[in-house]
Amino acid sequence: MGANLTQTVKAFAEAEEYAGPSLILAYSPCIEFKIAHQDGLGEMINCQKLAVSSGYWPLYRYNPAKEVPMSLDQKTLREELSEYLQTENRFNALRRSNPQVYKQTIDQMRINIRRRHQRYLAMEAPADGQSQGEPLSILFGSETGNTAELAARFAGMCKSRGYSVEVAELNDLSVEDLSTRKNVVVLIATCGEGQIPQNAATLFEELGRAEPGALTGMNYAVFALGDKAYRHFCSAGSDYDKKMSELGATPLMDMGIGDDKDEDKFETGFEQWLPSWLKEIDAPADPKENDPPAPLFHLEQTDPKDALSEIARPAASRRLEVGFNKRISPADYEYSIRHIKVMDPDNQLPYLLGDALAVHWRNDEPRVREFLTAYRLNGDEAFIATPLPDASAGVKAERLEGAFTVVSLFRDMLDVFGRPSKNFLKGLSKVAPEDSSDRKHLEYLVSDAGKQAFTDEIAGQSLTFADVLLKFPSARPDLNQLITMLPVMKPRLYTIASSTRLTPGAVELTVITNTWDNNSGVEKTGSCTDFFERLDTDKNSGSVTMDCSISPGSFQFGDTDVPMVMTGTGTGVAPFLAFAKEREWYVNKSGPEKAGEMWLFFGCRNRTKDYILGDEVEELASRNIITHLRPAFSRDGPKKVYIQDKIKEDADGVYNALVTKKGYLYLCGQAGDREKDVLDAVTTAFKLGGKLSQEEAQKEMDNLIEEGRYCPELY
Incomplete structure (x- = not known):
C-alpha cells in the first residue's frame, strides 16, 4: 500500500462504489522473511516500492463494472527483480550458499513476472489509447540492446500505418500466448557461437516441447541480426524461423538478415528487408513518412534542484568500486592494455565460469558540456519525461524516471558520441528546412547514388552523432527529438578473467584499448576505451566506481578430469x-x-x-x-x-x-x-x-x- 498512495485511495474508492462484494489485497514485507535492511521494518515502504517497480507484486485494479475492467497502475517495470530480492535474507542466503540455483531461480521468476505483466498490459490495452487497427506482435531477442531499439523503432513505423502493435521480449510470451497471435514479426540477434539471447531462450525451449500444429494459423516474418565473422551467422533467427514453421506457422517471406560487417551495420539489411515485408502484408502508406521524428515523451521543465544527480542505472546493473584499473603494457607500446579489478564483497553479481562482465560506461561530462554549448542546449536545465500513450519508448522509458538534467541525459544514457547510421541521417534530413542545402545533402548521403559520399564524409571520417548534428546546422532537432533519434548507450562485454571460487568478492578483466586512425589520419578512441582511461586508479585520488552486470558466457565444459x-x-x-x-x-x-x-x-x-x-x-x-x-x-x-x-x-x-x-x-x-x-x-x-x-x-x-x-x- 505504501508503493503508490494514489492507487491505494483509488482502490478503496472503487471498492466502496461497486455494487457487490469487493476484495482488496495488500502486500507488506513479512518479518518472517527477515528484511535485509539495517533499519529493519523501518524500510517497509521502500521494500513495497521495490516489490511493485520490479513486478514482484503487480499493482492493478479490476472493476467488472467498467467498459475495460483492468487498470494496471504500474505499467513499466523499472527495477531489476534481484534488487527487490536482496531486501530479503531468505534470498540472500540462497545467493551465498548456491549462486547457480539462485541465478536459475530468479531467471525463472523474472520470466514468469514479465509474462504476467505482458498479459495485464494486453488486458487494459483498449483503455490505453492504442490503435484499434489490425493487430501486429513485434517480438524481439536482444543481448546488448540493439534489437530492442530496432523493435521500438519498427513499432513506431507500424503504428503510424494504423496497426495495433504489441512489442515484447520473446520470453514474455508462452507457447500458448504465442498461438493466439495472428501476425508476428520476430527480430532477433545471435550471441556468441550461435546462442539464442537470454530473453528469447526460454520460449525457444518451450517451442521445442510444443505439440505439432501449435502455431497453426499464425503468419510470421523473421529479421535476424548477426556478424558474418562468426561461423553460426544469424543462427538464432534461422532456429526460430525453422521451429515456428515446423509448428504450423506460415512464413510470409524469407528471413531478413542484418550483418554487423556492413558499412551501416544491420541497418543495411533492415532497409532492404522492410520494403519487401510492407509489400507482402499490403501495408498502407505511412502518412507521416516525411514528418520529422515524432517525440516519445512529453517533456515538462522543472526546477534543477529537484533533478536526480544521474539517470537511472540500467536494469540488473550494480555500482561497484574499482579496486584497481592500471595499464600493464609499456608506455611506449602502441596499445594500452589494462588490468581491471572490480570489488564485489557482497556477491551482488554472482557469475559462472566463462561469463562476461557487461560494463555500462558513461560519456565524459566535459566533452558532453562542450557539445551542449555548441548545440545551444543548457546542460543544467531539468525536465520530467512522461511517455506518450501510443509511443514505443522501450528502454528509454525505463531509464527516464524522475527529474533529470540535460547534461545527465547525454552523459549517462544517450550515445551522442557513437557512430551514426543512415537511418539517423534520414531522420535528420526531415528536420532541415525543405529547400535547404543541408536537407538535400543529407538525402543524397542516404541514397544509392550517395553511397561513396557516405563512406568518404561520414563513416570513413568516424564522425559521431555529435559531429553530424553540428555539421548540418539547419537540421536542428529539439531536445525531445534528440531523445527519439539518439540510441541508448550499449554495454561493452568483457570475458571475466577470475574465478569466484578462488577469489570471491572480486571480478577481474583484461582490456585492450580501441583506437584507430580515420581516413584523414586522425586518431579516434572508442567510447568505452575513453571511459576506462578516465577511471585509471593511478590517476584518481578518490574512490572510483563502475556500473556492471553479468552476461552469460557461451563456453561449454566437460568433467573436471577432462583435458x-x-x-x-x-x-x-x-x-x-x-x-x-x-x-x-x-x-x-x-x-x-x-x-x-x-x-x-x-x-x-x-x-x-x-x-x-x-x-x-x-x-x-x-x-x-x-x-x-x-x-x-x-x-x-x-x-x-x-x-x-x-x-x-x-x-x-x-x-x-x-x-x-x-x-x-x-x-x-x-x-x-x-x-x-x-x-x-x-x-x-x-x-x-x-x-x-x-x-x-x-x-x-x-x-x-x-x-x-x-x-x-x-x-
Missing part, C-alpha cells in the same frame, strides 16, 4: 586465466590427480610488451596449474612464430588430449582468419600425432565440433 586445450591471442587470454584459477581451486580441494591436464597456446607480439599478465601465467605454469604452457611471440625473433606453429610442434600431446582423452578445445580472440588457422593447425596435429590420413584427421575435427567440444569466443 582443456586453450588457444588465444591478446586479451583473449582472459577466460583462460579464469579457467586456470578454477582448476587451482579444484586441485586444492581434490588433488592434482583428479584434474585434467590444461594446455595454453597463447600468442602475442613481444614478450616484454604485450605478454598479458605473463608473470601470472608463468607462475600458474610453474605450479603445474597450467600443465603445458606454449607462448608464441610473433615479433621477438627473426622468424614469426604463431600459436598454430606451436600447436603443430606439440602434435602428439594435442592428439592425446583432444582425441584419445576427449578433451575440449577453446579459442578466444579476434574474429577473422585466425579461427581457420587454428582449426587447420589442430587438424594437422591430429594427422601427425595420430598418424592419420587427411580425411581421418578432418573426421576427428568434425567429431570434436559435433560433440560440442570445440568452444570458440570471437569478437
Whole structure:
C-alpha cells in the first residue's frame, strides 16, 4: 500500500462504489522473511516500492463494472527483480550458499513476472489509447540492446500505418500466448557461437516441447541480426524461423538478415528487408513518412534542484568500486592494455565460469558540456519525461524516471558520441528546412547514388552523432527529438578473467584499448576505451566506481578430469586465466590427480610488451596449474612464430588430449582468419600425432565440433 498512495485511495474508492462484494489485497514485507535492511521494518515502504517497480507484486485494479475492467497502475517495470530480492535474507542466503540455483531461480521468476505483466498490459490495452487497427506482435531477442531499439523503432513505423502493435521480449510470451497471435514479426540477434539471447531462450525451449500444429494459423516474418565473422551467422533467427514453421506457422517471406560487417551495420539489411515485408502484408502508406521524428515523451521543465544527480542505472546493473584499473603494457607500446579489478564483497553479481562482465560506461561530462554549448542546449536545465500513450519508448522509458538534467541525459544514457547510421541521417534530413542545402545533402548521403559520399564524409571520417548534428546546422532537432533519434548507450562485454571460487568478492578483466586512425589520419578512441582511461586508479585520488552486470558466457565444459586445450591471442587470454584459477581451486580441494591436464597456446607480439599478465601465467605454469604452457611471440625473433606453429610442434600431446582423452578445445580472440588457422593447425596435429590420413584427421575435427567440444569466443 505504501508503493503508490494514489492507487491505494483509488482502490478503496472503487471498492466502496461497486455494487457487490469487493476484495482488496495488500502486500507488506513479512518479518518472517527477515528484511535485509539495517533499519529493519523501518524500510517497509521502500521494500513495497521495490516489490511493485520490479513486478514482484503487480499493482492493478479490476472493476467488472467498467467498459475495460483492468487498470494496471504500474505499467513499466523499472527495477531489476534481484534488487527487490536482496531486501530479503531468505534470498540472500540462497545467493551465498548456491549462486547457480539462485541465478536459475530468479531467471525463472523474472520470466514468469514479465509474462504476467505482458498479459495485464494486453488486458487494459483498449483503455490505453492504442490503435484499434489490425493487430501486429513485434517480438524481439536482444543481448546488448540493439534489437530492442530496432523493435521500438519498427513499432513506431507500424503504428503510424494504423496497426495495433504489441512489442515484447520473446520470453514474455508462452507457447500458448504465442498461438493466439495472428501476425508476428520476430527480430532477433545471435550471441556468441550461435546462442539464442537470454530473453528469447526460454520460449525457444518451450517451442521445442510444443505439440505439432501449435502455431497453426499464425503468419510470421523473421529479421535476424548477426556478424558474418562468426561461423553460426544469424543462427538464432534461422532456429526460430525453422521451429515456428515446423509448428504450423506460415512464413510470409524469407528471413531478413542484418550483418554487423556492413558499412551501416544491420541497418543495411533492415532497409532492404522492410520494403519487401510492407509489400507482402499490403501495408498502407505511412502518412507521416516525411514528418520529422515524432517525440516519445512529453517533456515538462522543472526546477534543477529537484533533478536526480544521474539517470537511472540500467536494469540488473550494480555500482561497484574499482579496486584497481592500471595499464600493464609499456608506455611506449602502441596499445594500452589494462588490468581491471572490480570489488564485489557482497556477491551482488554472482557469475559462472566463462561469463562476461557487461560494463555500462558513461560519456565524459566535459566533452558532453562542450557539445551542449555548441548545440545551444543548457546542460543544467531539468525536465520530467512522461511517455506518450501510443509511443514505443522501450528502454528509454525505463531509464527516464524522475527529474533529470540535460547534461545527465547525454552523459549517462544517450550515445551522442557513437557512430551514426543512415537511418539517423534520414531522420535528420526531415528536420532541415525543405529547400535547404543541408536537407538535400543529407538525402543524397542516404541514397544509392550517395553511397561513396557516405563512406568518404561520414563513416570513413568516424564522425559521431555529435559531429553530424553540428555539421548540418539547419537540421536542428529539439531536445525531445534528440531523445527519439539518439540510441541508448550499449554495454561493452568483457570475458571475466577470475574465478569466484578462488577469489570471491572480486571480478577481474583484461582490456585492450580501441583506437584507430580515420581516413584523414586522425586518431579516434572508442567510447568505452575513453571511459576506462578516465577511471585509471593511478590517476584518481578518490574512490572510483563502475556500473556492471553479468552476461552469460557461451563456453561449454566437460568433467573436471577432462583435458582443456586453450588457444588465444591478446586479451583473449582472459577466460583462460579464469579457467586456470578454477582448476587451482579444484586441485586444492581434490588433488592434482583428479584434474585434467590444461594446455595454453597463447600468442602475442613481444614478450616484454604485450605478454598479458605473463608473470601470472608463468607462475600458474610453474605450479603445474597450467600443465603445458606454449607462448608464441610473433615479433621477438627473426622468424614469426604463431600459436598454430606451436600447436603443430606439440602434435602428439594435442592428439592425446583432444582425441584419445576427449578433451575440449577453446579459442578466444579476434574474429577473422585466425579461427581457420587454428582449426587447420589442430587438424594437422591430429594427422601427425595420430598418424592419420587427411580425411581421418578432418573426421576427428568434425567429431570434436559435433560433440560440442570445440568452444570458440570471437569478437
